[in-house]
Amino acid sequence: TEMDHSGSIPKLMQKIGEDKPIYCSKMGAKNLEAHFNRKFNFQVVGTGDSLKIGNRTFSFLDTKMLHWPDSMFTYLAEEAILFSSDAFGQHYAGDMFFDDEIGDEIMPHARKYYANILLHFSPRVQALLKDVAKLNLKIDMICPDHGILWRDNPGKIIEAYDTWSRQEPTRKVVVIFDSMWESTAKMARAITSGIESEDVNVRLMNTRKWHRSDIMTEIVDAGAIAVGSPTLNNSIFPVIADVMTYIKGLRPQNKIAAAFGSYGWSGEAVKILNKDFEEMKLTIIDPGVKVQYVPDEADLERCFELGVKLAKTLKEKLS
Numbered sequence: 193t194e195m196d197h198s199g200s201i202p203k204l205m206q207k208i209g210e211d212k213p214i215y216c217s218k219m220g221a222k223n224l225e226a227h228f229n230r231k232f233n234f235q236v237v238g239t240g241d242s243l244k245i246g247n248r249t250f251s252f253l254d255t256k257m258l259h260w261p262d263s264m265f266t267y268l269a270e271e272a273i274l275f276s277s278d279a280f281g282q283h284y285a286g287d288m289f290f291d292d293e294i295g296d297e298i299m300p301h302a303r304k305y306y307a308n309i310l311l312h313f314s315p316r317v318q319a320l321l322k323d324v325a326k327l328n329l330k331i332d333m334i335c336p337d338h339g340i341l342w343r344d345n346p347g348k349i350i351e352a353y354d355t356w357s358r359q360e361p362t363r364k365v366v367v368i369f370d371s372m373w374e375s376t377a378k379m380a381r382a383i384t385s386g387i388e389s390e391d392v393n394v395r396l397m398n399t400r401k402w403h404r405s406d407i408m409t410e411i412v413d414a415g416a417i418a419v420g421s422p423t424l425n426n427s428i429f430p431v432i433a434d435v436m437t438y439i440k441g442l443r444p445q446n447k448i449a450a451a452f453g454s455y456g457w458s459g460e461a462v463k464i465l466n467k468d469f470e471e472m473k474l475t476i477i478d479p480g481v482k483v484q485y486v487p488d489e490a491d492l493e494r495c496f497e498l499g500v501k502l503a504k505t506l507k508e509k510l511s
Contacts, residue, residue: 193223193262197277197337202228215243217254219262238264253323255279257316259309265324272332279320280349281305282339292344301339302349304409306356311412312443317357321350359445361415363510364393365502368407369420370400370429375454375486376420382492383418383452386499392506394499399431404438411439415506416448417474418498419465423455428464436468444472448509450502451480452495459484477505 201224205212213235216224221234237243242251253265259278266275282301288294310317334342334349342349365387371377380396387394395410411417421432451465462480469476481498483491
């Protein structure tokens with residue numbers, strides 16, 4: 193019942209007649225009534241129910257919290273089409289409508305969508321994939337509510353969801369930072385060099401250049417993150433606070449973490465970042481590195497060694 197799915201319902205019902213039935217989940221009926229402050233002819237359906245319209249048979253599967261409490265799959269048996277609501281979608285718009293028209297180019301869009309919409313529901317995704325497998329449905333096409341339709345190889349996106357929802361770490365570190373006067377930036381680059389010296393993949397992401405959704409997409413399959421922030425008004429930098437709040441809400445799992453940052457007077461940033469890591473249940477591998485004012489060669493060496501430690505710890509975890 194998100195408005196991007198349902199916002200046109202009042203005008204549609206006005207056009208076709210308000211007596212016409214709207215088939216939806218129990219929560220769907222409740223939420224639509226709350227959205228529009230009126231009752232339509234809601235017909236509640238759920239898992240195990242089916243509907244015959246002409247020579248077409250539609251069956252339903254509740255998919256609560258993927259990603260709304262009223263979400264539901266609909267399966268058209270005669271054509272083996274799964275209408276998957278928000279699952280298997282992408283934030284993609286173009287003149288191509290099917291996976292075979294765009295090829296593998298669509299997968300980064302699907303990954304970004306999963307990372308920013310569904311990651312925190314990964315346990316539900318795993319449960320849903322098992323439920324769908326038990327039904328042994330023939331699926332020739334998947335039609336999500338966003339992006340392209342999967343007709344060439346619908347199993348490909350199902351397999352990708354299985355991988356992403358397991359949140360298994362890979363040999364990759366994401367270094368996230370912002371900087372006031374380049375001191376924290378210098379630290380970030382030194383940490384990145386330390387990671388690279390151990391032959392571990394690393395993504396260095398300045399929050400002034402990368403949107404939080406792009407950062408989150410890189411975190412999905414990373415085995416480690418390092419976050420750096422200067423101290424401002426006894427706290428972390430506002431943009432880093434924004435990114436950390438966003439990451440916490442999406443609940444990434446199975447990662448190690450470390451904090452770093454520069455300061456002028458009080459230096460609370462590293463402590464605050466470590467607290468954020470604890471709230472996310474990430475494994476903190478080092479108390480962190482903080483530098484007053486501008487890092488000298490010794491400070492940058494400490495940062496380099498933090499990068500080495502991150503990389504080595506990650507490799508040990510994956511071995």
